[in-house]
Amino acid sequence: MDRAPDEFLQILQRNLLFVSGKGGVGKTIVSQAIARRLSAQGKKVLWATFEDPLVPVGKTQIGSDSLFHVNVEASQAFEEYAGLLLGGFAKLFVRNALIRKLAQAAPGIHELVLLGKVWFEREHYDHVVVDMPSTGYGIAMFQSVRNFRELFRAGPIHRDAEKMLATFEDASKTGHLIVTLPEEMPIRESLELDGILHSLFPENRSAFLVNRCLSRAFPTAGKPDTAPPKSAGEFIEGRAKLEATNIQIIRENLPGALLQEIGCFLSSETKETGDSVLLHERVIAGIAGLLAEKGL
Amino acid sequence: MTKPVWHRIHVLCGTGGVGKTTVSASMAVAAALAGKRSLVITIDPAKRLATSLGIQALGDEASDLTPLLKKSLADARARGETVPGDESIGTLHALMPDARSNLRALFETSSPNPEVAKRIIENPIFKILASEFSGANEYMAMQKLHAVSTSGKYDSIFLDTPPSRSTLAFLGAPKLLARIFDEPWLKTILGSSHTILSAGIGKALGLLEKVTGKGFVGQLLEFTSALFELQGEFLKKLEAVHQLLHSEDALFTLVTTPHLEALPEARHLSVTLRERRYRFAGVVLNRTLSSFPITEEDLEKARKEEESGFPGRALGLKWMKRLLAREERVEALLMDSLSHHDGEKPSFRRLPELPRDAHTLDDLLRLARLL
Numbered sequence: 001m002d003r004a005p006d007e008f009l010q011i012l013q014r015n016l017l018f019v020s021g022k023g024g025v026g027k028t029i030v031s032q033a034i035a036r037r038l039s040a041q042g043k044k045v046l047w048a049t050f051e052d053p054l055v056p057v058g059k060t061q062i063g064s065d066s067l068f069h070v071n072v073e074a075s076q077a078f079e080e081y082a083g084l085l086l087g088g089f090a091k092l093f094v095r096n097a098l099i100r101k102l103a104q105a106a107p108g109i110h111e112l113v114l115l116g117k118v119w120f121e122r123e124h125y126d127h128v129v130v131d132m133p134s135t136g137y138g139i140a141m142f143q144s145v146r147n148f149r150e151l152f153r154a155g156p157i158h159r160d161a162e163k164m165l166a167t168f169e170d171a172s173k174t175g176h177l178i179v180t181l182p183e184e185m186p187i188r189e190s191l192e193l194d195g196i197l198h199s200l201f202p203e204n205r206s207a208f209l210v211n212r213c214l215s216r217a218f219p220t221a222g223k224p225d226t227a228p229p230k231s232a233g234e235f236i237e238g239r240a241k242l243e244a245t246n247i248q249i250i251r252e253n254l255p256g257a258l259l260q261e262i263g264c265f266l267s268s269e270t271k272e273t274g275d276s277v278l279l280h281e282r283v284i285a286g287i288a289g290l291l292a293e294k295g296l
Numbered sequence: 297m298t299k300p301v302w303h304r305i306h307v308l309c310g311t312g313g314v315g316k317t318t319v320s321a322s323m324a325v326a327a328a329l330a331g332k333r334s335l336v337i338t339i340d341p342a343k344r345l346a347t348s349l350g351i352q353a354l355g356d357e358a359s360d361l362t363p364l365l366k367k368s369l370a371d372a373r374a375r376g377e378t379v380p381g382d383e384s385i386g387t388l389h390a391l392m393p394d395a396r397s398n399l400r401a402l403f404e405t406s407s408p409n410p411e412v413a414k415r416i417i418e419n420p421i422f423k424i425l426a427s428e429f430s431g432a433n434e435y436m437a438m439q440k441l442h443a444v445s446t447s448g449k450y451d452s453i454f455l456d457t458p459p460s461r462s463t464l465a466f467l468g469a470p471k472l473l474a475r476i477f478d479e480p481w482l483k484t485i486l487g488s489s490h491t492i493l494s495a496g497i498g499k500a501l502g503l504l505e506k507v508t509g510k511g512f513v514g515q516l517l518e519f520t521s522a523l524f525e526l527q528g529e530f531l532k533k534l535e536a537v538h539q540l541l542h543s544e545d546a547l548f549t550l551v552t553t554p555h556l557e558a559l560p561e562a563r564h565l566s567v568t569l570r571e572r573r574y575r576f577a578g579v580v581l582n583r584t585l586s587s588f589p590i591t592e593e594d595l596e597k598a599r600k601e602e603e604s605g606f607p608g609r610a611l612g613l614k615w616m617k618r619l620l621a622r623e624e625r626v627e628a629l630l631m632d633s634l635s636h637h638d639g640e641k642p643s644f645r646r647l648p649e650l651p652r653d654a655h656t657l658d659d660l661l662r663l664a665r666l667l
Contacts (some may be wrong), residue, residue, distance in 0.1 A: 023311060054560055096496070151420050155509025217608030219601055228650075228662075232620070233594030235585070235649075236612030264615055 003295040004260045011207045011258070013038065014175035014295055016122045016130070016167065020197070021179035022189045023134035026211045026287075029280075030179050032133040033287035037296045039067035040288075043126035046070055048118050050133055050141075075111045077117040108144035112161070115141050117165045122173075135189055141194050142168065144208070146200070156199045169201040176206040182213050182261070184244040191253050205258065208250060213261040215243040280288065300643070300667055302327045302334075302452045303547045305445060305540070306577070309457050309565055310551035315582045319551045319647065320456035320665065321390070323580075325453040325657070328365060328388040329380050335389040335449075337441060338456040356397060358389040358444070361657065368657045379665070386451065391440070398436040406529035414513045415522040419515055438537045445540060488496035490602035552630070554584055554623035563633060578643030579630055585619055587648045 011017075012034055019031035028049070035047035044066045057073040087263070122128045145168075149161035161208040168174050176197055180190035187210075193204050218240045229235040248258050297484055300323075308320045317338055324336035335358060365388045372379045392512055400417055407413035505513045523530070540546060548569050569576050590613055598610040634642045647663055654660055 011515060022312065024555075053564055147423075151423075151509045152512050154511075157504065158509050196583060214608050214612055217606055217611055219604065219606040219608075229588055231594050231614040232585070232588045232590040232613055233597060235588040236609060240612070264611065292603060 003293075005258070008207050008258045008260055009295055011126070011175035013127070014171075015173050016118065016128050017175040018130045018132050018138075018194060019177050019179060020132040020138050020206075021135065022193075025179045025181050025186055027134075029284055029287055030209065030211060031129050033284050034167055034177075034296070035067060035127070035129040036063060036284065036288045037291050038129070039064055042066065044068075045127045046094075046118075046125045046147075048072060048121070048128060048130045050114050050131075059142050061124055065276060068070050068125075070117075070259075072114050072117045072123060074113055077113040078109070081113050081116055081120075088148065092100045096237060100181050108147055111141040111144035112148050112157075115164060116160065116243050119167060122167075135193050137271055139193070139200075142197075142200050165201075169204050171204045174201075174204060176204060177209055178206050181227070181237050182210050182215070182246050184242070184249070187246045187249050191250060193245055194254065207258040208260070210247055210259065211259045212264045213243055213247075214264055215240040216261075217263075262287070262294070297614045299330075300326065300645070301329060303577075304451065304545040305441070305453050305455065305547065306545060307455045307457065307541070307548045307574075308497070308551050308580075309548060311565075314551050314553045315647075315654075316551045318660070319580050319582055320454045322388070322647070322654075322663035322667060323549075323659050324388060324452070324454045325365065325660045326667045327454075328362070328386045329664060331384060331391075332386040332451040333449065334386060334452045334454070335391060335444060336454040336456065337391045337393065337437060337444070356391070356394040358391040361388040361390055363659045364388075365661070368661045371658065372661065374648070379661075391444070393436050393440040398440060402436070402439055402530075402533070403526065406526040406533065408529075409527055412522050412525045416519060416526075419519045419522070421515055421519045433598050436474070438541075439533065442533070445545075463465050469621055489607070498530045541574060546575060548574045549577045550579045551582055552579060553582050554619070555627040576642055578645070579634065580645045581627060581630065582646060583649040584646045585616065585623055585649055586646070588616070590620070592618060614620070 017031075017034065018028050020036070021027050032047055035045045037046040045061070046059075046068045048070050050072050051057075051074065052071050055069075055071050057071050057076060059068055059070045061067070062069045114148060118128055118130050133141070145161050145164050149158055149165060152158040152161070178190045178193055178197075180186045186276070194208070197206050214236065218237065229238050247259070247261065250259055306320075306323060308316050308323075310316045321336050321337065324334045327334035362385075365385070366382055369379050369382065369385070399422075402418045403422075404410075404413045407416070437455065437457075441453065444450060446452055501513050550566055550569075566576060566579075594609075594613055598613050601608070602610045631644060634644060643665060647666060649661075650659065652664060
């Protein structure tokens, strides 16, 4: 596969990388594979997820010596944040039932502290790769930081929100990667997402990664079929025929978009092991391999 | 498969990317085909339903999609398919609530007088509450659900929810909001807002002010005190939603896909639904591939193409083979977890993956007929 242009690779190698996109496009696996590639280059890397209900809260080492995972949870992040802001007062502050309730009920504080956590962590790592929640909720997180900056016109939260937004907009510090699939709805949503990210951070353009592409390995592109497929072969062909048309939607709407396609990862073993963790491992390693071919 | 029974309210839950919006809309179409006056509500901020239905914008008022449905039926008839006649179908409506205007309306209708509503709406805190992505969408969709369900205009209502991480937050939201009013600290502060604050509260608020900067605490007190004036009405509305979702009329359906990643999250969701005593209707397994078996012809074609340097079909078939095996396993695991369910036996339905995303009423009609 061809090497990706330098600008694309450079976005992936920034200190902080937000991996966004619609649900189910493979953000978790892609972001983890990127983190793995960066750590393979000898960098200290943190892969961050937000409140993943399936893994414990907190930080663990994964894979190699230089690769860590943090599953950020809001109330814990809130206490930490309050500790940083207020020092000795923090305990008094967060144990205060009123403040606790306000933090729970006020929409937005949750999102603010989650993003605040990765923002703080970035100073301690060469790279922090963030697996963002799916489109709407992910955008809500950035939106919240902006809301808080406007609501609190002075004080430490205002100051931190301001600094966070400045970091997220700074193209020398933060990268935004949108993961999508070569299917119409995910492609259209990725454009919508890019539009919102652009309005939030106009100085920092996003890169697109189209996951699970197959069409280049077919003899002819051909005209997309209209009849519903009857067999697996027809299904695959139908999907591949639509790929180029779908990806073209991005190019038409966003001339000069930084866009890369990666193929479908297939492990060499065709037999199902029955062990989902192992399979997961292999898929991450496989995607990391595809990214390595791109020059990452 | 047995014919689905349409209840008054169907809440569709599931993780991101499983196609909840498409499934909700297809179910609404199926109910309309069965003669119901049906409505689909989406609160997905990505505004996917609008795309699914091939219409540019959905407003706060329900749009009538019945004429579009009739056209799709006519086209299907012209292709020689057997579909219900226009006289036997019900109606089809779609709605995407506008959080900001709904929240404003909620405060206005709950306020004892316009002055209180004004104090709330003009407060900067309201602006955050009402901003599109802060969760107000979820609060408001529930309110909207209640309003339309009591309007008498619809027999069956289908509620599309945000991805599961926030779906659970969405279910807990009204209760959490209601609990604020029971907070003794808040009562004390508000009770004493015109007198001298006790030393402890004064200190706590002083700390808060340190963090938020000057002015915010004042706005907060103003906002919450105004909020308290409409507490009774507000709680009554939230309670009504709570009652509605826990009633015999409301059924929760889990939408999931035959991917390994989706299974643990699906289990988590179904257990939580049961724990919170919502009525669990069953599972829709979306994007299944079992209707596309691997044929001899496929394999032959793949072999020939691979020989001439195009491994795409062979690769794709290998991939399909794995997905089909996985699907079988995921389905077995899902069926197994459903069989342990106490009470009414949950239903299980499959919808096939489409090579192209469902984005016209024709696509939805096709899916609806498979339900």
